[in-house]
Amino acid sequence: MELRQLQYFVHVARMQHVTKAAEELHVAQSAVSRQIHRLEEELGVSLFMQKGRNVQLTPVGQLFLRRVESIMQDLDRAVDEIHEFFDPELGEIRLGFPHSLGIHLIPQVIAAFRLRHPNVKFRFKQGMFASLIRDVIEAEVDLAFISPLPDKNERVCGEIVLTESLYAILPLNHPLAGEDEIELSQLKEDTFVLFRDGYSLRPIVWDACRAAGFVPRIGFEGEETDTIRGLVAAGMGVSLLPEMALSHTSSIIMPAIVKLKDPGVTRTIALIRRAGEKPSTVVRLFHDFLLDYFRDMNPR
Structure with a gap:
């Protein structure tokens, strides 16, 4: 099983169309079809079924997709960690937060952090309580501000910061x-x-x-x-x-x-992350900065 086969499989599954997936990958349609066919032969199952001009995942294909996406995320994170090991300033932080914090708090903390680390990139995602927890669990974001702290969810951990x-x-x-x-x-x-x-x-x-x-x-x-x-x-x-x-x-x-x-x-406003997972260097850098930032804001 090759990495290329898994990449082609994920693209076809998301696009539900072999030709469109091939165009996005900038390869010939025949190359995509051939790799998918080889993957199915190796697994001994059908991953897709025809639905008009499109393709649709079979039940076993849906199961396989969830596992493959998890593997691909881990691989992407591993590559990022290698780059960040040599230079954390090249990293990216994905941050979730509710709308009520986006007006003042988020710009304030990002501006303070970028004074020290001007080259770190950010991606932001706003959401409600339930969606922010889901985004953290599904690795859509690395950290999220949330209110209140979801202390009954074992898949996330965090601390009240404000x-x-x-x-x-x-x-x-x-x-x-x-x-x-x-x-x-x-x-x-x-x-x-x-x-x-x-x-x-x-x-x-x-x-x-x-x-x-x-x-x-x-x-x-x-x-x-x-x-x-x-x-x-x-x-x-x-x-x-x-x-x-x-x-x-x-x-x-x-x-x-x-x-x-x-x-x-x-x-109360909490900062949460995925439980049981070691964050990347740049995320850990930002996480520790935030804890110090709020500790200084609210001295005991």
Whole structure:
């Protein structure tokens, strides 16, 4: 079994078309067909079946694809590690994070890291709680910021790096807009603007309201902090947002921002990675930098 055969197999499986795969590989269609045929002969199974002008993986082909993709990822990582062994500055870091961190925190930490390591490359991927965990497990990203720490998932590991307060945001004409701080229970009669299901801030706000003695009445739902903030500023309801989402904004229309009285509402932000896997040199370099960065930001 040759590496070339596996590469051709993966391309055909992804494209579901031999000719298109050959074009992407810049080789003749006959060469691809021949290598796939040899691979099937060696394995003693059919990996593909014809479906019109396309091809489709057989059940055993689907099983084989998962294994081959894992092998190819390990091989790519091995090549990267060899390069990084001699020069970590040539490496690439794939970082996942929720949208609420992309406005301020991510640019801030990347800028600080690149002052020391200007040649390291980054690839970013935004996502929700469940998708970020999946991206880490499936090696789509090397590290991910997430809230909260998924401590019940044995396939990822990590540590809390930051705890931040949530503030009440209110329309400017709200009766409580001029207060320095309020009790969350004072908003029990208001309509709330919340993130939709799947976003980690939603259960934080929901649970905080329940702890304050009421179930929030939801008037509108959004997917981004800018949307939540804008809807509140437009008078569509009230909400809670983390401090990070309320600073360094260029928005023309802004809501009133009011502190919540102790015990207040907080969220934790964690940095996670795949459990049981040794990260590449450049990823380990960035990971250690982040731990030091947040430790300095929050001295004990």
